[in-house]
Amino acid sequence: MILLTGFEPFGGETVNPSWLAVRQTADKLNAEGVPATAVELPCVFHESIETLRRAIADHGPELVLCVGQAGGRDGVSLERIAINIDDARIPDNKGNQPIDSSVSAGGPAAYFSTLPIKQCLGDIGGAGIPAMVSQTAGTYVCNHVFYGLMDLLATQNDGARGGFIHVPFSTEQASVHNAPGMEVADMASALRIIALTSQATTSDLRLPAGAEH
Template identity: 70%
Template structure:
């Protein structure tokens, strides 16, 4: 079972491509015979993790791929690390705006993705997708969910793996913001490939994909 999550719209946007792409990715995998579901998470700090925990408990997935919108980025971003802090530049959809607040006060400073992000990067690049390894998932609800997911999976006894992917604006959003964009169908195809790569890869590729700043 593969569980995808995406977010509801936030920040004044009419849509969130992370949810649209997650839905399409799960539907595409089901059409090809794989077991996959998609869940829309609220863009709120508290309720997002509650919804994620419930879905993991219900579906018992082997893979969890959480997806969020990173407006301004031009590529599919394979997130490497989640950090234990909420520092919200803008309020979430419930009006919450935590600043310098630990996600789990007694938790580790960070968790790394357990998806094979380097192998996925190579597979995406070979297939013609614009992709990158990202060293930061921000400090907003996306990072909150990423950290919460990895914290949850760290105590799992069934070997489930997971991670976080950021997607760009849609072309329509991009035109409004003067930023890069990507069609939702292309995002969904990339997510499907990431899922398939993750299912078949247990030891990640050693590939330079770091950053100087």
């Protein structure tokens, strides 16, 4: 079973392409005989992790792909590392705005994704979809969920793997913000590739995909 999660809208937006894309992805995978389900997370600190925890308990996935929106980026971002910090520039959807707080008190400083992110990068690029490895998922609810996911998987010890992917604005949002965007269908195609590649391999490629700053 593959569990995909997306977020509800936040920051004044009326849609969140992460949720639209994971729904399409789950439909694509199920149509191909690959069991998958999509769950919407609230854009709320702590509640989002609790919703994710319940979804993992309910579905028992072997693979978890959490997805969020990164408006302004110009491609699908495979996140490398989750850090144990909440530092919210804007309030979440219930008005919470933690500053310099731990996601998990006493937890490790960081977790790495357990997805083969560079193999996924190559496969997405081969499909002609813009993609990159990202070194930061921010310090808002996306990183909060990414860290929470990896902490859950690390402490369950059941062999499940997972990671976090950011998608850009949808083309409709991009036209409003005068920013880069992507069709939701292309986001879903990229997420399908990530899911299938991650199912097929636990090893990763060695290729340059880092950043100078």
